[in-house]
Amino acid sequence: MTEKPQRYASWTAGKLPLPELVEMKRRNEKIVMVTAYDAPSGRLADAAGVDLILVGDSSGMVVHGRESTVAVSLDEIVFMTQWVTRGAKRPLVIADMPFGSYEASDEQAVANAVRLVKEGGADAVKLERGGTSVSRARAIVDAGIPVMGHVGLTPQTATVLGGFKAQGRTAARAQALVDDARELEAAGCFAVVLEAVPEPVARAVTKALTVPTIGIGAGAATDGQVLVWHDMLGYYEGRAPRFVKRYADLGEVIVEALGRYAEEVRSGAFPEQQHTYAMPAEELEAFEATATASSPRR
Ligand code: KIV
Secondary structure, three states, X not given: OOOOOOOOXXXXXXXXXXXXXXXXXXXXXXXXXXEOOOHHHHHHHHHOOOOEEEEOOOHHHHOOOOOOOOOOOHHHHHHHHHHHHHHOOOOEEEEEOOOOOXXXXXXXXXXXXXXXXXXXXXXXXXXXXXXXXXHHHHHHHHOOOOEEEEEEOOHHHHHHHOOOOOOOOOHHHHHHHHHHHHXXXXXXXXXXXXXXXXXXXXXXXXXXOOOOEEEEOOOOOOOEEEEOHHHHOOOOOOOOOOOOOOOOOHHHHHHHHHHHHHHHHHHOOXXXXXXXXXXXXXXXXXXXXXXXXXXXXX
């Protein structure tokens, strides 16, 4: 049987219980979230003890090399969620609702959230923005699916925001952000992501909400933090945003390993005897006799 980690008050079938998040906020315990996009990354995030995994539409940029997240499809997120949930057992897995999968109506949002849970195996879904997303969030929560909100820099609508830049930097915009977050909480969201907002604004939102805030580029006052897998592990060729801290340089490790592999293939140093398969001596003898006897193919 899996041992119960000391820090959780309750424990159901090996999964971090959703209500525990609000308790963690109350206890002032930071919540750790990271993105993941396949079974190995899900498994490794679980092994490292993270609390929440986001199958983010950031995959469109860091995994699939697109310029933005806009073109990511629901099918892509469904597939990646299936892979991640095969690897991650204890963390709650949250599937991002991609652009175009929830804007049209509450019915569209519920139908697509249901796909992410039924087909993908997600524990919860995340959607971006306030405004019409508040009604979408309420509809999905009413359908029995936990929802995480996301305000501040919302990459799916970066064009409207004037690019990938910090939000809430005027008094009016900061207040609008607090209002959006409050409305998302009132709609039933279990947590709200705050992306690229000044620390005082993130602190104000965190104070205003009962549910946890998860920050990315929002300073240290939020109830938890999230980083994108490829950014934090140095596994992404583009320029990472200023709020990213690199905890490893996997890109360098991989290039060095591939370089050694190429060198050894070209020099004949790889493969060695230990990497090959043997066959019984008598079979080899018989095979060699047959091979010598048979005529070459035309
Ligand atoms: O898609 C994503 O990875 C995200 C995080 C940056 C919060 O939305």
